[in-house]
Amino acid sequence: MFTSTRNKNVEISASQAIKQGISKDGGLFIPTEFAKLSKGDLKTLCKKDYSGRAAFILKYLLDDFTEEEINHCVVNAYTKDKFGENPAPVKKLSENSFVLELWHGPTCAFKDMALQILPYFTTVSLKKTGEQKTVLILVATSGDTGKAALEGFRDVEGTKILVFYPTDGVSNIQKLQMTTQEGENVSVCGIFGNFDDAQNGVKKIFTDKEIAKQINDKNHMFSSANSINWGRLAPQTVYYFSAYCDMVNNNEIAMGDKINIAVPTGNFGNILAAYYAKKMGLPVNKLICASNRNNVLSDFIEKGIYDKNRSFYTTVSPSMDILISSNLERLLFDLLEGDDKELVNLMTSLKEEGKYQISKEIYEKLSHNFYGGFCDDKSTKETIKETFESFGYVIDTHTAVAVKVYNDYISKTGDKTKTVIASTASPFKFCEAVLEGLTGEKENGEGKEFLLLEKLSEKGKITPPEALYSLKDKKVRFSDACKKDEMAEAVLKML
Numbered sequence: 001m002f003t004s005t006r007n008k009n010v011e012i013s014a015s016q017a018i019k020q021g022i023s024k025d026g027g028l029f030i031p032t033e034f035a036k037l038s039k040g041d042l043k044t045l046c047k048k049d050y051s052g053r054a055a056f057i058l059k060y061l062l063d064d065f066t067e068e069e070i071n072h073c074v075v076n077a078y079t080k081d082k083f084g085e086n087p088a089p090v091k092k093l094s095e096n097s098f099v100l101e102l103w104h105g106p107t108c109a110f111k112d113m114a115l116q117i118l119p120y121f122t123t124v125s126l127k128k129t130g131e132q133k134t135v136l137i138l139v140a141t142s143g144d145t146g147k148a149a150l151e152g153f154r155d156v157e158g159t160k161i162l163v164f165y166p167t168d169g170v171s172n173i174q175k176l177q178m179t180t181q182e183g184e185n186v187s188v189c190g191i192f193g194n195f196d197d198a199q200n201g202v203k204k205i206f207t208d209k210e211i212a213k214q215i216n217d218k219n220h221m222f223s224s225a226n227s228i229n230w231g232r233l234a235p236q237t238v239y240y241f242s243a244y245c246d247m248v249n250n251n252e253i254a255m256g257d258k259i260n261i262a263v264p265t266g267n268f269g270n271i272l273a274a275y276y277a278k279k280m281g282l283p284v285n286k287l288i289c290a291s292n293r294n295n296v297l298s299d300f301i302e303k304g305i306y307d308k309n310r311s312f313y314t315t316v317s318p319s320m321d322i323l324i325s326s327n328l329e330r331l332l333f334d335l336l337e338g339d340d341k342e343l344v345n346l347m348t349s350l351k352e353e354g355k356y357q358i359s360k361e362i363y364e365k366l367s368h369n370f371y372g373g374f375c376d377d378k379s380t381k382e383t384i385k386e387t388f389e390s391f392g393y394v395i396d397t398h399t400a401v402a403v404k405v406y407n408d409y410i411s412k413t414g415d416k417t418k419t420v421i422a423s424t425a426s427p428f429k430f431c432e433a434v435l436e437g438l439t440g441e442k443e444n445g446e447g448k449e450f451l452l453l454e455k456l457s458e459k460g461k462i463t464p465p466e467a468l469y470s471l472k473d474k475k476v477r478f479s480d481a482c483k484k485d486e487m488a489e490a491v492l493k494m495l
Ligand SMILES: *Cc1c(COP(=O)(O)O)cnc(C)c1O
Pocket: 109, 110, 111, 144, 145, 227, 264, 265, 266, 267, 268, 269, 270, 271, 319, 320, 398, 399, 424, 425
């Protein structure tokens, strides 16, 4: 069963949680219990391919889905056509560090790992709950979620999707990916503001009673494809198990050995999935949380104080330009052992004062599991250069943040535990900054996106993904932008 982080009296099934996205009290849905896999289970897992591993793990995270339903979702999502031979390959970087490439899906970012399967979860959930209404998926994006959600939900029966993105907060390629999106049920709208404005606007629309009535009258209901939706997090736990199995199978570790996991973090979704994998029995030592210059999370892990009263920076790793990390609420609920009253206090304090402090006891639990660090744009670019020079391997700006914070962690602790670094995007999504890192020359990509793809291909000796290259011939379909207080109108217009 699932409950709400802000009200433990809520009791719903996985299919309801996925359909609804967020609880009416503003809380997030979480399972009331996590299964713990045994060593034997892990051994079984290691013998399977990615889809087999996904089906095995997901049955523990989607209580009311039948095995058949889960298989249907998995088999249709992780096809060779969309992800190639292996959706989440592990590449060895150095003796102790490994990169988990999560960007082999159709939109070249890790969001595909969840957003290709979420639409299948959604249609199964609609059927299971006897829903007759059309689901309107609202998305706030810092760049990658928007495209991945559009691609996942395009022309999926019973759904429509509307994406809001900050007009000046995404890369040129990201913007093109979204504004050229095909499909009959899709729409895209820019916001004059940053990601937090977009996310707050969407959250407000979700809980607005007047809008709820209007869309209900038109036989629609809202849902979310952001990582506040459980259907996003569940599939993300799978690839951490899968990486572990690959390392066992390649004799890099022995079954039962602990690994570290380093994750470039924004909304705290991807790293939370790693924490849940640990809770489910994956042998994990430290979770290394890497922030960019918007270092609200690494500060929190260091000091136990979450404080969003600070400047917001637009960085070269835009998918992490966030000051309100929604999924941290789920971690807090877990560390508080389900004390929903205390959690509501913290969230109220965040809303009213922009900050909160956790108790010493909770802080100790947090530091036991997590290490936090951050990296500015200059070090991000330097890390891209160093990684290429040392290993002949090109990383994107987000992955570079994680590599840098991991290197700092090693310098500080001398920890020799083998570490999986989540690589969250193809470097071709962020050509300008990656090239600047590699060559030291400033690039202006406006209007020259495809030239830069070629340049990076040459310099890095890598092939640009066809999905990005083919944007060249696509027509821009969406050029609307609105103020942050006009988002509701954009929603009503789409009805
Ligand atoms: C979304 C995103 C992140 C941050 O992931 P969270 O789950 O929000 O922490 C990091 N890197 C890339 C490339 C992303 O698209």
